[in-house]
Amino acid sequence: MYVCVCNGVTDNDIRREVDAGCTSVSELTMRTGAGASCGSCIQLADTLIGNMLAAKHELPVIRNRHVGSLPYNHQRTIG
Numbered sequence: 001m002y003v004c005v006c007n008g009v010t011d012n013d014i015r016r017e018v019d020a021g022c023t024s025v026s027e028l029t030m031r032t033g034a035g036a037s038c039g040s041c042i043q044l045a046d047t048l049i050g051n052m053l054a055a056k057h058e059l060p061v062i063r064n065r066h067v068g069s070l071p072y073n074h075q076r077t078i079g
């Protein structure tokens with residue numbers, strides 16, 4: 001499924017990036033461009049990354065974290 005329609009990034013693309021070491025939305029944005037346009041996908045992308053990391057490392061999902069190092073108009077509190 002498409003997570004970032006603006007930049008054509010799918011959940012499979014995100015899984016591939018997480019498997020390659022991506023651990024945050026800002027890193028995903030640098031790698032794929034996801035979230036760099038309208039920003040409406042950022043919260044979903046963050047949730048997917050968190051869930052994929054939790055499954056990969058069997059860690060609890062961290063909620064209410066601030067998405068830093070994104071353009072100001074894309075910064076949001078997740079949770």
Ligand code: FES
Pocket residue numbers: 003004005006007034035036037038039040041042
């Ligand atoms: S849907 Fe991802 S930047 Fe617009």
